[in-house]
Amino acid sequence: GENVEQHPSTLSVQEGDSAVIKCTYSDSASNYFPWYKQELGKRPQLIIDIRSNVGEKKDQRIAVTLNKTAKHFSLHITETQPEDSAVYFCAASMRYGGSQGNLIFGKGTKLSVKP
């Protein structure tokens, strides 16, 4: 089955700096890679996602890159702000048409942005 590795487990940056979180996956059939932000005790919130037919996607200060050959994808947050502090999870699954297979999550990265 699919296995998702996420690094680093904790990341501390200064406000305004960039943050990068990396994930690798094992199942070459996976084609959907979402990123979630989870604040303490709350539900995960989808912040950005990418499909395997795209190499990069950007949404304001957040971008995700995908290297399908190497089976790794990364989250990039630029101009970090204190409110970006949270736990971020990457995930991988197979998505086809209107259906989606199981989401397998990475172990999470606790991001701390210091003012």
Next chain:
Amino acid sequence: GAVVSQHPSWVICKSGTSVKIECRSLDFQATTMFWYRQFPKQSLMLMATSNEGSKATYEQGVEKDKFLINHASLTLSTLTVTSAHPEDSSFYICSALAGNTGELFFGEGSRLTVL
């Protein structure tokens, strides 16, 4: 966006009792719902996949007789923790797959504490 409601948000019960957690999609039909378990400072671990009108598919290591899942309608799935023990204390989160768009939405989570 679409809303997934989970109830109760927190519950405290005595060891040996059973607890039911509901997951409802409020404004869309969910063909598939997923149940996750999250321990403090850890990732979301998929427990089972619930499809409307059929038996749930459990992940390896998850006891189906202990964690009963029912998906009786396109808007409701329930997770019943039977004969709960302190080690079952955890944060349980559901997610629902919107059948028409294929998007995945998370519930708010339910914190279970077994005394």
